[in-house]
Amino acid sequence: RHLIAPASTAAPSPDTPPPARLLDLPTELLVRALSRCDPADIARVAAVSLLFHASLALEGIRLWAQERGFELPAQPEGESCAVRWLCFAALLCESNPPARAAAGDRHSVFIDGEGRLSSCGSAPSYAPELLGHGEGVTRLNTPTRLPSTLGERAVSVSAGDGHSLALTADGAVWSWGDGGFGQLGHGDEQQNQLLPK
Helix, strand or coil: CCCCCCCCCCCCCCCCCCCCCHHHCCHHHHHHHHCCCCHHHHHHHHHHCCCCCHHHHHHHHHHHHHHCCCCCCCCCCCCCCHHHHHHHHHHHHHHCCCCCEEECCCEEEEECCCCCEEEEEECCCCCCCCCCCCCCCCEEEEEEECCCCCCCCEEEEEECCCEEEEEECCCCEEEEEECCCCCCCCCCCCCEECCCC
């Protein structure tokens, strides 16, 4: 029967032999070391090494993304290789970092650290819906949180000349502003979308 020593115990004695194999090292240490590698390299090693556990590769890629502030999507149904999927998602995040702030012609949109949306600017009389704060709000000189019922964490924003878009962590897209040409994606041509929908 082996008893596992608590993590707070002293370092091993100098007489203790080093681990015979790389995989004999503590998993947490291996994952941290792997997170310093490129996700594609992690996936390549996992693909050719029978000793390299897929779960170790997955945790290494997840930690790599977490340390860079990337949010990786869930593995889609039908995707058989979790390592390949996470590697692809991580590299896609790196090449297309999310926008935390966006500027239109007369307004700006922001995402705070908790994924909540704010906007500020001046909506002209012909586009009172621009700021996304509802009827009667046409000027905000400081970023003000949108009174939206998004309920999900925003991860990226975009601001156009007359409308704005927000992408949430679960892949939903919210839009508001001028939809006169169908650009809000709601299936209609509603001119004034006053709140995110």
